[in-house]
Amino acid sequence: MSNTADTLTLTCSRCNGCGEVACPPASCALCGLETDKVEIETEGTLYSYTVVHRAPPGVAVPYAIGYADFVPGLRLFALVTPIDELTPGATVRLVPDCDVGYRFELIQELVS
Amino acid sequence: MRDVEIVGVGMTRFGKQEDRSLESLGRAAVVDALNDGGVTSNSIQAAFVANVLGGGQVGQRVLFRAGIESIPVLTIDVACASGSAALHEGFEAVASGRHDIVLVLGVEKMSGLFKGGINLQREDRESRLGLTMPGIYAMVARRHMFDFGTTPAQLAAVSVKNRRHGLANPRAMFAQEVSVEQVLESPAIADPLTMLQCCPNADGAAAVVLTAGDHGRAGRPRVRVLASHLVSGTSLRRQVEIDRGDISRRAAAGAYEQAGVGPADVDVAEVHDPFTIGEVVSTEALGFCDAGDGGDFAASGASSLDGSLPVNPSGGLMSKGHPVAATGVAQIAELTWQLRGEAEGRQVPEARVAVAHTVGGGVAELDGVASVVSILAAA
Numbered sequence: 001m002s003n004t005a006d007t008l009t010l011t012c013s014r015c016n017g018c019g020e021v022a023c024p025p026a027s028c029a030l031c032g033l034e035t036d037k038v039e040i041e042t043e044g045t046l047y048s049y050t051v052v053h054r055a056p057p058g059v060a061v062p063y064a065i066g067y068a069d070f071v072p073g074l075r076l077f078a079l080v081t082p083i084d085e086l087t088p089g090a091t092v093r094l095v096p097d098c099d100v101g102y103r104f105e106l107i108q109e110l111v112s
Numbered sequence: 113m114r115d116v117e118i119v120g121v122g123m124t125r126f127g128k129q130e131d132r133s134l135e136s137l138g139r140a141a142v143v144d145a146l147n148d149g150g151v152t153s154n155s156i157q158a159a160f161v162a163n164v165l166g167g168g169q170v171g172q173r174v175l176f177r178a179g180i181e182s183i184p185v186l187t188i189d190v191a192c193a194s195g196s197a198a199l200h201e202g203f204e205a206v207a208s209g210r211h212d213i214v215l216v217l218g219v220e221k222m223s224g225l226f227k228g229g230i231n232l233q234r235e236d237r238e239s240r241l242g243l244t245m246p247g248i249y250a251m252v253a254r255r256h257m258f259d260f261g262t263t264p265a266q267l268a269a270v271s272v273k274n275r276r277h278g279l280a281n282p283r284a285m286f287a288q289e290v291s292v293e294q295v296l297e298s299p300a301i302a303d304p305l306t307m308l309q310c311c312p313n314a315d316g317a318a319a320v321v322l323t324a325g326d327h328g329r330a331g332r333p334r335v336r337v338l339a340s341h342l343v344s345g346t347s348l349r350r351q352v353e354i355d356r357g358d359i360s361r362r363a364a365a366g367a368y369e370q371a372g373v374g375p376a377d378v379d380v381a382e383v384h385d386p387f388t389i390g391e392v393v394s395t396e397a398l399g400f401c402d403a404g405d406g407g408d409f410a411a412s413g414a415s416s417l418d419g420s421l422p423v424n425p426s427g428g429l430m431s432k433g434h435p436v437a438a439t440g441v442a443q444i445a446e447l448t449w450q451l452r453g454e455a456e457g458r459q460v461p462e463a464r465v466a467v468a469h470t471v472g473g474g475v476a477e478l479d480g481v482a483s484v485v486s487i488l489a490a491a
Contacts, residue, residue: 021349048258048354050250051303055242065242067251067348075351077238077476088258 007042008094008102012074014038021074044070046090046104051083068092068104079103113207116337117491119321119328120149121445126316126432127285130223134166138174138219141317141438145215146178149321150329153179156321157211160201161187162194162218162437165225174219191472192386193342194218195318195440196484199468200340202322203486212324218441219317226313238476246310246387248473250302253389256355257304259404262392264304266407268295270388271309273416274424278431280457283442285314285433309388314433318441320448333452334491338373338465341366345473345480352479357397359480360384360471364398367485373465375399378421380450380460381467382443385428394469395423398485417458425450425458440484443468451490464490 013025013035020030025037049066064083069075076094080086081103092104122144124137138161146153159180161171171185190197195218202216236243256262272292278284290308298308326334343362352358368374375398383398385391392406400421401409409415415423426432426446429439447466449455466488472481 023349047351048251048255050247050254050305051300052242052244052247052250053300053302054246055244059242063242065247065251067354069351073351075349077241077243077348079241088255 006095008096009042010040010094010102011037012040014072019073021072023074023076038072040074041071042094043107044068044092044094046080046086046088046092046106047075048088049080049086066104081105114209114324116203116206117323117326117328118335118337118444118448118488119323120145120147120151121318121320121448122146122148123283123318123442123445124316125283126314126435126438126442128223129315132315134170134219134221135174135177137221137315137317138170138217139177141219141319142175142178142180142215142217145319145321151213151321151327155213156180156183156215157213158184158205159186159215159217160198160205161185162189162198162441163187163220164189164191164194164436165220165222170219174217180215189437190482191474192384192434192436193440193470193472193482193484194437195442196468196470196486197342197440197482199320199440199444199486200342200484202320203337203340206322206324213327214322216320216322216441217317218438220435220437221315222313222435223315236476243476244302245474246302246305249387249389250305252354252393253304255353256389256393259355260407262407264296265292266411267304267309267388267392268292269407269411270385270391271295271430273410274385274428274430277417277425277458278427281427281431284427284431285312286431305387305389311386311429311434314435316433316435316438316442318438318445320441320444335448335451336489336491338487338489339367339370340484340486341370342482342484344482345475345478347477348479349477354479355393356403357393359483360394360397360469360485363483363485364469367487371487373487377465378467379463379465380425380447381421381423381469382426382428382446383423384470385424385430386434390471391423391428394471398467398469417460422460425455425460440468440470443470444486444488447488451488
């Protein structure tokens with residue numbers, strides 16, 4: 001995991017045999033073969049999300065969580081900000097989050 | 113493989129029963145099932161007991177209180193599919209010839225365990241980040257709305273239907289109708305799911321006696337188990353479509369093949385509905401409607417008691433409540449009553465073939481823990 005300014009680069013592994021991508025990098029859990037280290041793209045596509053209004057005691061609501069898909073073929077789960085105007089298909093950026101490593105930040109479309 | 117029959121079923125009332133112990137609930141369902149089948153406890157050769165939250169050894173803890181000792185007793189946990197998995201194991205044990213008469217029990221005591229929703233595994237990064245059980249289903253719902261245009265009102269229709277069905281089930285936790293407006297205006301839990309789209313936690317137990325051939329009471333309508341297929345989930349990191357019910361689809365395909373029947377042959381079904389979207393996706397996965405049409409399938413009335421394929425005549429988890437490991441066995445009790453013609457007030461006319469489906473979840477990185485589809489038929 002490397003960290004420049006407000007964008008985060010995650011390093012994953014991709015299996016030489018079956019192409020399985022894993023993060024954090026590891027030997028392939030499916031076929032046991034060697035893997036290459038690859039950096040995933042820092043911008044991905046929000047696959048789905050929800051704004052949570054009822055959480056376990058002590059957790060402040062509302063907050064948004066979601067899955068986002070990144071090239072070369074990995075789905076990650078994280079908090080999403082800001083929680084307004086989210087939609088599946090939106091472009092998000094991986095940004096560092098001191099508590100949990102990373103979160104997804106919505107890239108706002110510029111309205112001209 | 114030998115023919116397997118259901119000769120006895122039993123079920124406690126589902127709901128908050130803080131004054132009753134896990135052991136008391138379990139014993140009551142077992143005694144009920146043995147009496148229903150005219151079977152004595154000392155004739156049971158093996159028992160498969162589903163429990164998730166009871167702290168271990170629940171099979172032995174419950175069964176010695178019902179006079180069942182010394183035989184093989186196994187406790188099974190695959191989350192919300194636990195009861196169905198116990199049924200699956202019982203079915204396999206009898207069909208394969210390993211045992212001639214077995215007991216299947218699902219029992220859960222949830223009162224006092226949780227504040228709010230069920231906690232997920234706390235060690236998982238995802239649950240520390242705030243992933244909740246409703247949150248998992250909410251993301252499925254959000255994607256289903258995006259892919260297929262499913263509306264909040266269609267989701268709400270599932271809750272309206274199942275609450276209406278539950279009015280006729282004396283063992284259900286709730287007996288109150290709700291409207292689409294009430295469902296949508298109830299408090300937000302995890303957008304787009306509202307409180308009345310989430311089933312309540314409950315206490316309860318259900319039991320089934322399975323035999324090879326006919327050991328049941330003379331003159332009673334006979335019910336066979338044609339198939340039971342169990343699969344586990346797969347990792348979400350491979351970018352699978354979470355709104356297609358892949359895990360349930362695989363369980364259903366295996367069960368239909370084993371039974372030699374298809375979705376068009378099904379007269380009645382009990383389908384896992386912990387959240388409205390769960391029934392929507394699973395009715396698609398079971399082949400009752402096309403992919404993406406699950407919202408309309410409920411909203412059109414097709415899955416109502418008087419529709420073309422009634423789903424959850426028991427009222428489902430929305431009405432009964434969801435004592436996690438008891439749920440799958442309670443489905444089998446309901447469908448046995450349906451196939452015998454004993455489902456008073458909620459009987460599906462001339463039901464001959466029935467499908468039971470559950471899917472367990474809660475491990476953040478998997479599309480499900482396990483799914484089981486079982487197929488029953490009037491013999």
